[in-house]
Amino acid sequence: MRSLRAALRRLLHAILLGLVGAGIVHIVVLLLVPEFSERDAWSRLSMASDLYRMNRLDAEAGGAPVVKSVDPLFYATACRFDLEEGMVRIKAPGDVPFWSVSVYDRSGHNIYSFNDHTAAGGKLDAVVLTPAQMIDVRKDLPEDLQGAIFVEAPIDEGIFVIRSFVPDESWKPIVSRFLDQSSCELQDF
Structure with a gap:
């Protein structure tokens, strides 16, 4: 009987200790969220x-890369818009x-991607524009945009990334x- 009570006490002690530890880890993670969220690609580029x-974005440009590249055989550049x-x-x-090219929203979600096989010659x-801007451009398409790839993006701010194979x-x-x-x-059209 005593050994059963002792075992139950140890089990209850372990459960309480685990709950307190999980609570501490949870609080620490919540306090660190602002630290990590300020280091997203948009913030680093800004x-x-x-x-x-x-x-x-690659180290070949000199200095530390703005955003770390996953593949060393690709060089990359980006612009915010x-x-x-x-x-x-x-x-x-x-x-x-x-x-290859990718268009991302401010949060880093990929909106559109294409590569050199898609482009004329x-x-x-490429031109990135909102659906409303696309309607205006279609009314009177400037001649210098005839071969451009149009990316309709339902976003306000974004990042355009060009990657090239080496x-x-x-x-x-x-x-x-x-x-x-x-x-x-x-562009103003």
């Missing part, structure tokens, strides 16, 4: 530069083995030039 400015100010046009000159020329050392300067010469510009 500390690096203004809207409509391309920022290299605000569609409330108008449409944004992204262009990059030159030819590289492969490029493999050239990067197959070997000889391609590093070409891919770097491609990304460094890319542009992200506010």
Whole structure:
């Protein structure tokens, strides 16, 4: 009988100790949420530069990368934009083995992706705009936008990311030039 009571006490003590420990861990996690939420991609890019400015994301650009890249065979650049100010046009000159593009909302959710196989002639020329802006552009499409890829995004603020494949050392300067010469510009049409 005594051993049963002792075992029940130890079990109750372990359960109470586990609940107190879980409560402490829960409080610590809640207190750390603001610390981690301020380090998202949008915040890091905003500390690096203004809207409509391309920022290299790979370490090859010099210094620590703004956002860590998952694949060392890809170089990347990104720009933040605000569609409330108008449409944004992204262009990059030159030819590289492969490029891909992603449009993210401010929270980091992927809205749209495409690559060089989608683009006319493999050239990067894209316009990101809201559905309302798309209606206005369709009324009178400017001639210089005839070959552009239109990305209708139901967002206000977002991030445009260009990634390019670097197959070997000889391609590093070409891919770097491609990304460094890319542009992200506010458009008024």
